[in-house]
Each structure stands twice: as structure tokens, then as C-alpha cells.
Amino acid sequence: MSEAPIVIENRKELTYLLSEAAELEHGLMCEYLYAAFSLKREAGPGVSDSQLEAVERWRRVLLDVAAQEMLHWALVNNILTAVGSAPYVSRPHLPHQAKGYPAGVQVALVPFGERALRHFLFLERPEGMELADGEGFDPSGPALPIMSERDLVPWGQEFSTVGHLYRSIEAGLTRLAEKHGEDGLFIGPPQAQATAFWPELLAIVGLATAGRAIELIVEQGEGARGNWGEAHYGRFLAVLDEYRTLREADPTFDPAHPVTAAGVRPVEGFEPDVRITDPATAAVSDLFNVVYDLILQMIVRYFAAAEETEDQRGALAYAFVVLMVVVIKPLGLLLATLPVGPAHASATAGANFQLAYRGNFLLPHGRVAFIRFRERLDEAAAFADGIDATPEARSVLDAAAATLRSLSEGLSGHIEAL
Structure with a gap:
């Protein structure tokens, strides 16, 4: 499935889309934490002692993926500051279902379960993959206006996958570096770069480091081209398979609080x-x-x-x-x-x-x-x-x-x- 091209002809549109990427990473982090917190911590109604081990393992996966979303958020903010913008930590309001993205991209707080996992898989799916979203996440709202190369005012553009958004941002960085020169594009102060907490959190000083940051974000989310086994998509798919297996063996299995x-x-x-x-x-x-x-x-x-x-x-x-x-x-x-x-x-x-x-x-x-x-x-x-x-x-x-x-x-x- 081919996705519509995203137009990035000036710094303002670049920083607009980077800010959109930052708020999307922020929203995904909240989704995954909400689901992790919703899981039960003790054996009792709906969870046996033997099942609790799997529940804790799933919580660790969700918390680990949420931590990686925070790393992605930090990398995007490093790119933002490197190209002369401010860090961006806002996002659409929750617990209301977030609007403002393309019709097929929705963010909401959902307790752990098959609906949540299918929604997570949809959001993290590799670029070009056809996959249905979780129950109740029907595309809503009008299509976003198409941008031309002559437009000056920034706005959100259509993307179906997170990978498509990031690949387009990478192409936009290359286009603007050709237009302004690398030194003219990466004008932010080096001391504003964050490099603590994760070895992968690198300072963005030019196209090469920006490209490495985007490649890491895409690979951790959807996997390297065609290899998603250890990426977020593959890890959520493994959790869903195990969850369905336990539910089939025990229909009373209910690992989440009724949040x-x-x-x-x-x-x-x-x-x-x-x-x-x-x-x-x-x-x-x-x-x-x-x-x-x-x-x-x-x-x-x-x-x-x-x-x-x-x-x-x-x-x-x-x-x-x-x-x-x-x-x-x-x-x-x-x-x-x-x-x-x-x-x-x-x-x-x-x-x-x-x-x-x-x-x-x-x-x-x-x-x-x-x-x-x-x-x-x-x-x-x-x-x-x-x-x-x-x-x-x-x-x-x-x-x-x-x-x-x-x-x-x-x-x-x-x-x-x-």
C-alpha cells in the first residue's frame, strides 16, 4: 500500500511535523502506561497464581515499550532544538479520544486486553502493512487538506503509519539541508542537546545524527525493513498471542482491573x-x-x-x-x-x-x-x-x-x- 507524499518545503512545516511526532510519541507513552497500570498485581478473581507470571511479564513489556517511547520523544526534541525550535511536550487532551491527526490515527486510554493490544499493533504496524485497528477505533473526521510546495502556512498532513511520518521528516531534513546547507539548517545551540539516561540518546548535530535518530525510532517501533520480531509491533503481537492462548484455556481469565x-x-x-x-x-x-x-x-x-x-x-x-x-x-x-x-x-x-x-x-x-x-x-x-x-x-x-x-x-x- 503506497502512502501519500508529505510536503516539507520550509523550516516551519518541518518543526510543525516534528512537534506532531513528539506529541504522538507522548500520547503512545501514556497509552502504554495506562494499560500497564491497569494490570492486576495479585492472584485473585480472574487471575490464578500461575497466570500472574504472564501478567507481570506483559506489564514489563508495556513499561519497557513506554520507556522507549520516551526515548523517541527525547530524540525528536533533540532534532527540534537542533533545527532551531523549542522542545515540545504538549499533546491533545486525555482521557478524551485525541483528535487532530489523520482520521485513521487515534489515541485513547484503554485498559489491557485484546482491544488495547490490537490498537497498539495498528499504531506500531510496519509501513505499508494493511491491518485493522482495535474495536471502536473507526476512522473519524475529514481528510486533511493536501499541501503544495507553494504553501507557506504549516498544517498536519496525511500519514497512515508512524514510519511514514518519520521517513517523510527524514526526507524533509535532507531537502532543507540542500536548500540552506547543513550549518544553515542545524542552527540550535549544542548545549541544548540531551544525552543522559539512554546510550541511544545522541546529540543531533547534522543530517547523519538526525538520520540515525530517526532510523532508531522506526526500527524500535515497526522493526528494521521487514524484521519486526523484536520491535514494538512484534513484542505486542507476542503478548496478544499469549493472552489469547490463556483466554482460550480459561475463559474466566481477566488480568486487568475494570479501569x-x-x-x-x-x-x-x-x-x-x-x-x-x-x-x-x-x-x-x-x-x-x-x-x-x-x-x-x-x-x-x-x-x-x-x-x-x-x-x-x-x-x-x-x-x-x-x-x-x-x-x-x-x-x-x-x-x-x-x-x-x-x-x-x-x-x-x-x-x-x-x-x-x-x-x-x-x-x-x-x-x-x-x-x-x-x-x-x-x-x-x-x-x-x-x-x-x-x-x-x-x-x-x-x-x-x-x-x-x-x-x-x-x-x-x-x-x-x-
Whole structure:
């Protein structure tokens, strides 16, 4: 199946499509984390002791793929900064089904199961492969306008696979390097490049490194040309096959909590399909999203840092990694067990990754940013202390509050040096 060509004739359209790629990687990461958090952690109704081993293995696959999506997100932001743009961490609102992409590309929070896995396979499928999306993910919305080489205003263009989008971006980089020269295209400051956390996270300094970054993204997602066994597509296919085998052997097998993409309140005019009305669940959901928002602000500051030393950038990096692993993950797992409220007695909440806004997350001044980060960490810790929760939830919240305070104290030593 051939896909329509994507036109990239100027830097603005290039950065528009790179930003679209960044928000798509961000959305996929949220999808995979939501599904991972939805899996049960103990044997009980729907999961036997012997089945639990497979469930934990699937969770590890989802978390590993989500981590690779974050690597892809970071690589795209390195390319963005290399060509003279700002890092991009926004995305369409969730838990609402995200719009704004080509009609066949949809992002939504779905609990682990066959529907979710078929949706993941559709999103990660190799370029040119015909495959149906998961149930309920029918193409919606009009086709995007066709761009010509003479158009100046940027807009989204049609793509069917993530690989097609990235191959087109790679071709656009080559085209613009011919037009401006490599030095004229890659004008971003070298110190803005992120190279921590993953050995594959390379600094983008020209066409060669940009090409290597895009090749890695495509290979990890859909696989090297025709070889997808160890790529995201192949790994999800293996999980689906094993899941179907276990379900056929035991029709009562039900590895996921009954999570629903519920929200506490409307945001920017978007009304959640399901409202969280349980007070404790609503508070935990708010805490999760406050920490998530803070992580995004820290990541943007890390990429945009112009005043910070390497030690200060390292402190920022340490803070947002700890927040992801030690705070976000336990809160996400907890939310999958908490009730939505009396109107949805059989449903649990899940981590909805709700953003309070889609605007710019950048705090542009170094010292101010560190003060704001510390202030927000302290506010989040105090909020966690005040949540009236069960003993099991309280242990998670107490650990989160202790981590938030520890990170706040760690950042305090860097404020006066800025």
C-alpha cells in the first residue's frame, strides 16, 4: 500500500511535523502506561497464581515499550532544538479520544486486553502493512487538506503509519539541508542537546545524527525493513498471542482491573465521559496529574536550559526521573484499584494523564524555575499528606510525599548558584 507524499518545503512545516511526532510519541507513552497500570498485581478473581507470571511479564513489556517511547520523544526534541525550535511536550487532551491527526490515527486510554493490544499493533504496524485497528477505533473526521510546495502556512498532513511520518521528516531534513546547507539548517545551540539516561540518546548535530535518530525510532517501533520480531509491533503481537492462548484455556481469565478513562473535572472545554466522584480517588488523581505536569515542566527546562551548569541540569534530570519511577508509577498502579464513585460502582479510575492546560510548559528563567519546582514539590507533598485514604493507599501516599520533600530539598541547594 503506497502512502501519500508529505510536503516539507520550509523550516516551519518541518518543526510543525516534528512537534506532531513528539506529541504522538507522548500520547503512545501514556497509552502504554495506562494499560500497564491497569494490570492486576495479585492472584485473585480472574487471575490464578500461575497466570500472574504472564501478567507481570506483559506489564514489563508495556513499561519497557513506554520507556522507549520516551526515548523517541527525547530524540525528536533533540532534532527540534537542533533545527532551531523549542522542545515540545504538549499533546491533545486525555482521557478524551485525541483528535487532530489523520482520521485513521487515534489515541485513547484503554485498559489491557485484546482491544488495547490490537490498537497498539495498528499504531506500531510496519509501513505499508494493511491491518485493522482495535474495536471502536473507526476512522473519524475529514481528510486533511493536501499541501503544495507553494504553501507557506504549516498544517498536519496525511500519514497512515508512524514510519511514514518519520521517513517523510527524514526526507524533509535532507531537502532543507540542500536548500540552506547543513550549518544553515542545524542552527540550535549544542548545549541544548540531551544525552543522559539512554546510550541511544545522541546529540543531533547534522543530517547523519538526525538520520540515525530517526532510523532508531522506526526500527524500535515497526522493526528494521521487514524484521519486526523484536520491535514494538512484534513484542505486542507476542503478548496478544499469549493472552489469547490463556483466554482460550480459561475463559474466566481477566488480568486487568475494570479501569475507565475517568476525569475529575472538565478541562479547557473538554468534558470527561466519566466523572470521578469518590473524594479520595479524585484527590489521588489530582496528585498524579500535578506530578505529571511538574515532570513536563522539568523536562522542558532541561532541554531549554541556558543558564544552568551541568550539575544543575543533572539535578533536574535526577528529579524528573525519580518522579516518574518512584511517584508516578506507584500512584498509577494505585489508581487502577480505586473506585470511580457510586454512579459507576463496578469501575476503577485508572491514571488519566489529564493536563490542566495545553500551553507552553517552559519556565524561561533558571533561578525562577528552580524556585517554582521546589515550591510545587512542597505543595504536592502537603496535598498528599491531607488525603483521607485507606491504609493501603496511605502507604503509597506517604512514600510519595517523602520522595517529593526529598527532591525539594535536593533542588534547594542549586537555587542560589543560579
